[in-house]
Structure formats: C-alpha cells, structure tokens
Amino acid sequence: MKAGVVVFPGSNCDHDCYHVLKHVIGADTVFLWHKDTDLQGVDLVVFPGGFSYGDYLRCGAIAKFSPIVNEVINFAGNGGHVLGICNGFQVLTESGLLPGALLRNRSLKFKCEYVNLRVDNTDTPFTNLYAAGEVVRIPIAHAEGNYYIDADGLKSLEDNRQVVFRYCDDNGTAEDDSNPNGSLGNIAGIVNKQGNVLGMMPHPERCAEGVMETRDGYFLFESIAKFIGGCK
Amino acid sequence: MSVYEKFGFPEVTAEAAKGMGLSAEEFAGVKKLLGRTPNYIELGVISSMYSEHCSYKSSRVHLAKFPTKAPWVVQGPGENAGIIEVDNDGLCVCFKVESHNHPSFIEPFQGAATGVGGILRDVFTMGARPVAAMNSLRFGKLDKPKNRQIFEGVVAGISHYGNCFGVPTVGGEVYFNSCYDGNPLVNAFALGVVRKENIYLAKAEGLGNPVIYVGAKTGRDGIHGATMASEEFNENSEAKRPNVQIGDPFKEKLLLEACLELMKTDFIVGIQDMGAAGLTSSSFEMASKSGSGVRLDLDRVPMREKGMNPYEIMLSESQERMLMVAKKGYEDKVKEIFDKWDLDAVVIGEVTDDGYVRLFWEGEEVAALEAAPLADEAPKYNRPYSRPDYMDELQRLPKVDAPANLQKVLETLLANETIASKRWVWEQYDHMVRVGTVQLPGSDAAVIRLNESEKGVAISSDCNSRFCLLNPFEGGKAAIAESARNVAVSGARPRAFTNCLNFGNPEKPEIMWQFVSAVEGMAEAAKVLETPAISGNVSLYNETEGKPVHPTPTVVMVGVFDDVTKRIGSYFKSMESAVYLLGE
Amino acid sequence: MKAKVYVRLKNGVLDPQGQTIQSSVERMGYDFAKEVRVGKVFEIEVESEACRKDLEKIASTMLANMIIEEYSIEFEA
Amino acid sequence: MKAKVYVRLKNGVLDPQGQTIQSSVERMGYDFAKEVRVGKVFEIEVESEACRKDLEKIASTMLANMIIEEYSIEFEA
Numbered sequence: 001m002k003a004g005v006v007v008f009p010g011s012n013c014d015h016d017c018y019h020v021l022k023h024v025i026g027a028d029t030v031f032l033w034h035k036d037t038d039l040q041g042v043d044l045v046v047f048p049g050g051f052s053y054g055d056y057l058r059c060g061a062i063a064k065f066s067p068i069v070n071e072v073i074n075f076a077g078n079g080g081h082v083l084g085i086c087n088g089f090q091v092l093t094e095s096g097l098l099p100g101a102l103l104r105n106r107s108l109k110f111k112c113e114y115v116n117l118r119v120d121n122t123d124t125p126f127t128n129l130y131a132a133g134e135v136v137r138i139p140i141a142h143a144e145g146n147y148y149i150d151a152d153g154l155k156s157l158e159d160n161r162q163v164v165f166r167y168c169d170d171n172g173t174a175e176d177d178s179n180p181n182g183s184l185g186n187i188a189g190i191v192n193k194q195g196n197v198l199g200m201m202p203h204p205e206r207c208a209e210g211v212m213e214t215r216d217g218y219f220l221f222e223s224i225a226k227f228i229g230g231c232k
Numbered sequence: 233m234s235v236y237e238k239f240g241f242p243e244v245t246a247e248a249a250k251g252m253g254l255s256a257e258e259f260a261g262v263k264k265l266l267g268r269t270p271n272y273i274e275l276g277v278i279s280s281m282y283s284e285h286c287s288y289k290s291s292r293v294h295l296a297k298f299p300t301k302a303p304w305v306v307q308g309p310g311e312n313a314g315i316i317e318v319d320n321d322g323l324c325v326c327f328k329v330e331s332h333n334h335p336s337f338i339e340p341f342q343g344a345a346t347g348v349g350g351i352l353r354d355v356f357t358m359g360a361r362p363v364a365a366m367n368s369l370r371f372g373k374l375d376k377p378k379n380r381q382i383f384e385g386v387v388a389g390i391s392h393y394g395n396c397f398g399v400p401t402v403g404g405e406v407y408f409n410s411c412y413d414g415n416p417l418v419n420a421f422a423l424g425v426v427r428k429e430n431i432y433l434a435k436a437e438g439l440g441n442p443v444i445y446v447g448a449k450t451g452r453d454g455i456h457g458a459t460m461a462s463e464e465f466n467e468n469s470e471a472k473r474p475n476v477q478i479g480d481p482f483k484e485k486l487l488l489e490a491c492l493e494l495m496k497t498d499f500i501v502g503i504q505d506m507g508a509a510g511l512t513s514s515s516f517e518m519a520s521k522s523g524s525g526v527r528l529d530l531d532r533v534p535m536r537e538k539g540m541n542p543y544e545i546m547l548s549e550s551q552e553r554m555l556m557v558a559k560k561g562y563e564d565k566v567k568e569i570f571d572k573w574d575l576d577a578v579v580i581g582e583v584t585d586d587g588y589v590r591l592f593w594e595g596e597e598v599a600a601l602e603a604a605p606l607a608d609e610a611p612k613y614n615r616p617y618s619r620p621d622y623m624d625e626l627q628r629l630p631k632v633d634a635p636a637n638l639q640k641v642l643e644t645l646l647a648n649e650t651i652a653s654k655r656w657v658w659e660q661y662d663h664m665v666r667v668g669t670v671q672l673p674g675s676d677a678a679v680i681r682l683n684e685s686e687k688g689v690a691i692s693s694d695c696n697s698r699f700c701l702l703n704p705f706e707g708g709k710a711a712i713a714e715s716a717r718n719v720a721v722s723g724a725r726p727r728a729f730t731n732c733l734n735f736g737n738p739e740k741p742e743i744m745w746q747f748v749s750a751v752e753g754m755a756e757a758a759k760v761l762e763t764p765a766i767s768g769n770v771s772l773y774n775e776t777e778g779k780p781v782h783p784t785p786t787v788v789m790v791g792v793f794d795d796v797t798k799r800i801g802s803y804f805k806s807m808e809s810a811v812y813l814l815g816e
Numbered sequence: 817m818k819a820k821v822y823v824r825l826k827n828g829v830l831d832p833q834g835q836t837i838q839s840s841v842e843r844m845g846y847d848f849a850k851e852v853r854v855g856k857v858f859e860i861e862v863e864s865e866a867c868r869k870d871l872e873k874i875a876s877t878m879l880a881n882m883i884i885e886e887y888s889i890e891f892e893a
Numbered sequence: 894m895k896a897k898v899y900v901r902l903k904n905g906v907l908d909p910q911g912q913t914i915q916s917s918v919e920r921m922g923y924d925f926a927k928e929v930r931v932g933k934v935f936e937i938e939v940e941s942e943a944c945r946k947d948l949e950k951i952a953s954t955m956l957a958n959m960i961i962e963e964y965s966i967e968f969e970a
C-alpha cells in the first residue's frame with residue numbers, strides 16, 4: 001500500500017499519521033501538499049486532524065477549496081480509499097464526500113479524552129480486523145464533533161449500515177451518558193455508500209503503538225493496509 | 233517636512249519620561265549616556281528597554297546566584313530559551329517558562345492565549361520544534377464570579393492557542409487563593425526538540441546582510457505593554473490600556489513551519505522573536521549581541537492600520553512576528569519559503585558595523601542609539617530588603633486539635649478547589665497531539681517521548697506559594713525539591729529547570745526580602761540536586777491597590793529518560809499490590 | 817461601501833450555543849428571552865453592488881454551509 | 894418579536910478570522926473584498942421592546958466582551 005497524508009495550512013496531526021503509516025504499519029508514505037494536484041499514485045489518501053485554516057469560519061470550510069481536494073474527490077469517485085480523521089472528517093463533510101455536518105459540541109468546549117467506541121460495521125475496508133460489536137478505546141480531541149444530519153439522511157445512513165463507530169459505555173450500549181459531544185445517534189464515524197471513504201472524529205493514530213494507553217487504533221490502519229494488499 | 237513636525241510628537245521632558253515609566257534619575261542617566269536629550273522616538277525606545285520587564289533591573293544581581301552550568305547544559309540563560317542535551321548524541325530539548333499575568337487580568341482569554349504564543353515563539357526561534365506545553369495558574373477563590381470568569385477565560389485561551397497551534401498541553405498546576413483576587417498569575421511553559429548542530433541564536437552579523445521582517449502585520453497593539461507590566465495596578469490602568477493583543481495561533485503555526493523549513497537551509501544568520509517591546513527589543517538585542525549595528529527603514533514594515541508612525545511601529549506588541557538576518561543575496565530564497573506558507577517576508581533594513589541602531593522614515597533618520605550600552609547597561613538596582621515584622625506573627629501558628637471525624641476532614645480536603653481533580657482544565661487541552669505523550673495528565677509529571685524514539689523527558693511544574701509566604705527561603709527550596717521529586721518518581725533523572733518568579737512591588741523592602749530569600753533557597757536546592765537554571769522570567773509588581781500576591785516562584789523541572797517505556801505513573805495499578813512508604 | 821452577509825442556522829437545527837446563552841440569561845434572573853439563536857455577520861468592504869453575484873457564490877459555497885445554514889446579503893453605504 | 898444584538902470587534906482590533914477569509918476569497922480568484930470582519934448576531938425572541946434596558950445589560954456583560962468588542966441592538970416585528 002502507498003499512502004498519502006494531505007497537509008493543509010494548519011494541519012497538525014499530519015506528522016502523526018505519517019509516522020504511524022510509515023513506521024508502525026510499514027506503508028510507503030508521502031505528504032501531499034494542499035496546493036498540489038498530483039496524488040503521486042497513492043492507494044490511500046488521509047485527511048489528518050488539526051486546524052486547517054485555523055478552523056476559522058467553520059472547521060474544514062476553507063480547506064475544501066484547496067486544489068488537492070478536487071483531485072481527491074475524483075480519486076474517491078473512482079473507488080480510491082480516503083480516510084478523514086477529526087478535522088479530516090470535517091473536510092469530508094464540507095466537501096460533500098460524506099453526508100451531514102459537524103456542529104459545536106453541546107458543552108461548547110474542546111474535549112480531549114479517551115472514549116469507548118462500538119464498531120458497528122466490520123464489513124468495511126477500514127474495520128475488517130475488528131470484531132462486530134467490539135468496544136474499543138480511542139481518544140477524541142475536538143470542539144466541533146457533534147454530528148448532524150436531517151431525518152431522511154439519518155434513516156438512509158442507518159438503512160445502508162453506513163454508521164461505523166458509535167460512542168458507547170463499557171458494555172457497548174450507545175446511550176446519552178457516553179456521548180461526549182451531542183452527536184445524533186452517538187455517531188462517531190461513517191462511511192459513504194460505496195464504503196471507500198471513512199470519516200471519524202476519534203484519533204486512531206494516537207493509540208497505534210504499544211507505548212500508548214491502548215493499541216486499538218492500530219487495527220484500523222492494518223485493516224486498510226491488508227485490504228489494499230499489504231505492505232512490502 | 234520632517235517626521236517630527238509631520239507626526240507632531242510631544243516635546244521630551246522629564247515629565248514625558250515619567251509618563252513612560254522612567255524615573256527622574258533614570259532620565260538624567262539617559263541624557264548623560266547619550267550626551268544629549270533623546271528625541272521622542274528614542275525616549276519611547278529607551279523607556280521600554282529600561283522597563284523592569286525588559287531590563288530585569290531589580291532582579292539581575294540576585295538571579296546571578298542560580299547555578300547555570302553543567303556538562304549537559306548547551307545554552308544557559310540569556311537567549312530566547314535554554315537548552316540541555318538529552319543524550320550524548322546531540323539530541324537536545326529547549327525550554328522556558330514565562331509570565332503573562334497583567335494581560336490575562338485585563339482580557340483573560342487573549343492574555344493567556346498570547347502568553348502561550350509568546351513562549352512557543354521563544355522555543356522555535358532557537359530552531360526547536362515545540363513538542364510540549366504546560367501552564368502554572370493562580371486565581372482568586374471561585375466563589376467570586378469575577379475570579380471564575382478569569383479562570384474560565386484563561387483556560388479557554390490556553391486551549392484555543394495550544395490546540396490550534398498543535399502542541400500538546402501536557403500538565404501544569406492550578407491554585408486558588410484570595411491573594412490572587414486582583415492579580416491572577418498565568419505562567420506558560422514550552423519545550424521543543426532540536427539537534428545540537430541545528431540551534432539558532434539571535435545574531436545580527438555580517439555587514440550589509442538584510443534584516444527581514446516576517447509574520448503578521450504591525451498594528452497599534454499593546455503599545456507600552458512592557459512598561460505596563462512593570463507597574464502596580466490601580467484605577468488608572470484602565471485608562472492607559474492599549475489595544476488588547478489578539479493571538480492568531482493559525483498564523484503562528486504557519487510561522488513555525490516556515491521558520492523550521494528555512495532553518496534547514498543555510499540562508500539565515502540569526503533570528504529573534506518580537507515579543508515584549510516588539511521591534512525595539514529584538515533589534516537592539518540582535519545588534520548588541522553581535523557587536524554590529526542595524527539600520528531599519530520603518531516605513532517598510534508591513535502595517536495593518538493606516539497612519540501609523542515610527543514611534544508606534546517601534547513599540548507595537550502585535551503578535552506572531554519575527555525579525556531575522558539573512559545572508560546577502562538570499563532574500564528571494566527566504567521570500568519563496570514564506571510565500572509557500574502564505575506569509576509576509578519583507579526586507580526592512582540591513583546590518584551595519586557602527587554599533588548603532590539607526591531608524592529611518594522615508595529616508596530621514598529619525599533616531600540613532602548605540603545598541604550595546606542600552607541593551608547591556610540598563611540600570612541595575614540592588615534594592616534594599618529586610619525581613620518584615622509580620623513574619624513573627626506568621627510564625628505563630630495556632631494550635632490545632634486532632635479532628636474527631638477524619639472522614640469528614642478528608643472529604644473537605646478533597647472538595648477544596650485547589651486539591652480537587654483538575655480534569656476540567658486538562659480535558660480542554662489537546663494533550664495527545666504529536667503522538668509523544670506517553671504519560672497523560674493526572675500523574676506527577678508528564679512524560680514525552682522525543683522524535684518517536686525511546687528517548688524522552690519528564691516535566692513537572694510546582695510551587696506552593698503559601699509555604700513561600702511563611703518561609704520564602706524554605707519555600708523556594710521546596711519548589712525545586714518537589715518538582716525534582718515529581719520528575720524522579722516518574723522514572724527520569726532531573727537535569728535542569730526554568731522558573732518564573734512572580735512577586736509584588738520590589739521597591740518595598742519586605743517584597744524584595746521575599747524575592748531574595750526565595751531565590752537563595754532555590755539556588756541552594758538546585759546546587760545540591762545538580763539541576764541548573766537554564767532560562768526563566770521575572771514578573772514583579774503583582775499587586776493590586778497595594779495588596780501583593782504571595783511570593784510565587786514557579787519552577788518547571790525537566791528530567792531525561794534513556795527509555796520512556798520504563799516510565800511510571802503515580803497511581804495504583806492493580807488490586808492487592810503492596811504499598812511501600814519510602815523516605816523518612 | 818459595506819456588504820453584509822448574515823448567516824444563521826436553519827430552523828430545526830440545534831443551536832447549543834444559543835441554548836446555553838438562554839439558560840445563562842435565565843440564571844441571571846431575566847425572563848424576557850423566549851429563545852436565543854446565534855448567527856454570524858460578515859462585514860465586507862466592497863466598491864459597489866456589482867459584486868453581488870460573486871458574493872452569492874462565496875456565501876453559498878464558503879461562508880454558509882447550506883446543509884445546516886442559510887444566508888442573506890445586504891449592502892450599506 | 895425579535896431582538897437582534899449585533900456584536901463586532903472594535904476598529905483596530907485584529908480579526909484573524911476575517912483576514913483568513915479575505916485571503917481565501919482572493920485565492921479563489923475574486924478581488925472585490927477589500928476587508929472582511931466577522932461579527933455575531935444574537936437573535937432573541939422577546940415579547941416587546943420593554944426589555945431593552947435588561948438586554949443592554951446582558952449585551953454589555955455577556956454577549957459582548959467590551960474590552961475588544963462593541964454591540965448594537967435592533968428590534969424587529
């Protein structure tokens with residue numbers, strides 16, 4: 001697998017994703033500059049977390065006008081794999097690659113903590129190494145992760161099994177007490193209908209090594225690497 | 233028409249000097265040093281250089297008591313930040329703590345945010361990439377709505393700046409005491425990684441080399457902020473208030489990336505942050521350190537507002553700006569890198585060799601001051617100090633009977649805002665970005681692995697100011713000892729510290745006594761532990777209406793690991809583990 | 817002259833900030849606020865109204881997220 | 894009726910958000926925006942204008958940060 005990590009002005013988890021893909025997973029990994037239009041033949045594009053354009057206006061609202069985003073839209077349209085983490089998820093919704101929008105947390109505050117996630121769909125290229133219904137611990141760090149979509153949109157997401165991760169308690173129950181930001185249906189991550197574009201608020205790259213609090217994020221990267229054909 | 237007529241600057245008198253914070257003796261000294269009366273622009277420049285904040289005039293003689301050397305110290309006090317070597321292989325960390333107390337009282341959110349911005353710039357101007365931030369905070373008790381508002385604003389400001397910039401804020405301290413009612417303390421710390429051979433210093437060398445201004449445009453922000461930070465608060469402070477500085481962490485992030493990219497080349501000679509007293513202190517420090525001189529064409533400075541004059545430009549404290557000296561002929565290469573990051577980089581002058589900082593406006597020389605005397609020979613005071621009588625009173629502690637209900641006592645203690653969990657604070661900080669935080673907040677020290685290797689550092693910030701009030705010498709010692717212990721129990725070897733000395737008005741002998749005692753206590757402990765001071769900051773005049781804060785010498789200790797996977801968290805790991813008590 | 821672009825959340829979209837402000841107002845002892853919603857205003861210095869078309873483009877693709885927000889434009893001398 | 898409280902940064906106070914939006918608009922190829930400044934609107938559902946005094950109190954202590962911002966109030970049927 002060859003992976004590309006997009007760098008917008010203000011991206012700050014770009015190095016983190018690069019490190020995990022390259023050194024932990026062993027993928028051939030490159031940075032993709034937002035002003036460029038050449039995807040350098042990658043199999044996976046990652047929109048990393050951070051504060052593209054300072055998160056001014058709305059998170060991801062300005063980044064979507066970067067030249068590289070058009071290329072990624074075409075790439076995804078042709079079945080290419082795209083992963084958006086945190087700010088990257090916001091770029092995906094703003095640019096229309098995923099439905100819905102991310103609003104301010106209901107607490108109105110930035111929140112950084114480990115949360116429980118239930119893996120609701122393991123039939124995606126990104127989650128095939130998890131067990132169905134498994135509860136994993138992966139950290140969040142955001143002020144605008146409150147997922148919103150209108151009623152029809154939600155129904156369509158549910159009908160197509162597009163919800164991949166939900167905030168839940170230790171037993172895997174997705175109730176309001178374990179919802180850190182007010183997301184509709186405790187939604188933490190979704191895929192598009194075709195399953196090749198995943199957006200999620202939690203940061204799997206922050207828990208992909210043995211020295212971290214958990215190693216639950218590792219399997220997401222390993223899933224997609226395996227799906228695409230592994231790393232040399 | 234000359235600039236002086238055009239802008240209608242007032243006449244320079246002892247009165248005008250006083251308005252800018254210069255005493256009558258200092259003004260007389262300036263005239264003697266120059267052999268003439270300074271003009272208005274020069275007076276503004278000199279008064280900010282002579283402010284307590286920039287000159288350390290009350291503290292310098294005592295700061296010399298700190299040990300500052302050890303084999304692992306690469307850069308001691310005197311630069312933007314200090315540097316130690318982590319291993320014997322050139323891997324270094326660069327760190328410093330700095331106060332932003334006065335601005336945080338005026339506007340808690342922006343004051344704290346710009347404090348974080350300033351300390352981050354101090355670290356990355358040295359060539360180091362910031363990898364951890366901490367903050368040491370003191371507020372009045374939370375039952376007063378005003379204190380609550382300041383507390384919430386400060387935490388939100390730190391969160392806003394650090395999170396957006398992309399540095400993990402990994403720890404700190406929060407204390408509440410009514411002595412901080414009108415005078416909260418906000419001390420911000422940052423630590424960065426750099427290889428020994430890639431360190432940059434604030435130098436202006438090489439006759440004819442261009443002086444380049446980079447970063448945000450200059451506005452009328454915080455003019456005379458440094459002078460204001462060197463005075464007590466009173467009801468007039470409100471009226472003197474300059475435009476509050478607004479932090480732009482996004483721009484600073486771009487500045488970081490552009491600077492680090494530039495530093496990989498050999499296009500530049502020296503670089504300096506424009507912090508307190510902005511262009512003034514950066515140009516004088518660079519020129520005096522190199523024994524060169526600098527010519528600046530102030531009308532070329534990128535300006536944000538219309539009609540700004542040279543005086544305002546020299547004294548503006550607009551954020552997210554740097555001054556650098558490049559090699560002649562490489563101007564376009566520098567510009568190219570800054571263009572890539574959508575930032576301004578403008579040649580505003582050049583290095584000279586006559587020892588003067590000369591300021592020009594549309595071709596006319598509007599100020600000429602010799603750099604070295606002003607930067608190095610600012611006034612230095614050995615202010616009188618004596619133990620105040622109330623210390624006797626303080627020593628007579630009331631007799632306390634053993635409480636009957638210990639359960640109740642424990643509950644009361646745990647419910648105390650100073651003792652209670654600080655989760656509410658650190659959850660608002662991104663403490664995991666950069667995938668280096670291998671000991672999360674909630675333990676005695678934060679542990680950061682460096683460059684995704686097994687090398688790392690432990691960092692702890694400590695100061696018990698009530699203890700310092702009761703006995704400043706022992707309190708100062710204890711601050712060093714506690715921070716070193718916190719680092720040691722995490723599994724690291726304490727190596728060096730940085731500090732921020734927050735005290736009241738040094739012109740009062742009892743405050744000066746607290747200051748001197750605390751510094752001597754800290755120095756003694758630091759010598760014994762072989763942990764030199766490599767950087768620091770002094771914040772005096774923390775008084776409102778004559779009421780000083782408790783002496784608060786914040787210490788941030790840094791220790792090193794060969795193997796961070798051996799770190800130890802300070803909490804019980806599993807049921808039925810044995811519990812040991814070590815020490816006496 | 818000034819162009820002003822007002823952006824507000826569509827009716828029906830939850831506004832946590834507005835709700836928090838409303839309950840703070842109530843906690844301060846005032847009962848006049850039945851509902852609070854928070855919007856944005858972009859004040860843009862322009863030459864003339866000739867830019868209206870461009871401005872609409874910018875407003876609908878960038879300043880507002882049409883999934884959750886709506887906008888209106890006003891010019892002012 | 895609706896009360897609208899407009900909050901804007903005072904002149905001279907840096908607006909990083911406005912600057913970032915302006916340069917993005919330029920990068921998209923438009924040159925009509927000479928300056929962009931971002932403000933907020935609080936739309937408050939009220940019974941009548943009788944609350945003006947209270948609203949001013951709320952605006953100056955809570956909705957606006959008077960150190961860097963200024964506000965104005967309008968009522969609308």
Ligand SMILES: Nc1ncnc2c1ncn2[C@@H]1O[C@H](COP(=O)(O)OP(=O)(O)O)[C@@H](O)[C@H]1O
Binds near residue numbers: 367369405657672674
């Ligand atoms: N201002 C702050 N910012 C970030 N973390 C903080 C802050 N204050 C306290 N913490 C974190 O909370 C934890 C407990 O702090 P504290 O109560 O001061 O500990 P102790 O009493 O053990 O020294 C530590 O991990 C500390 O780093």
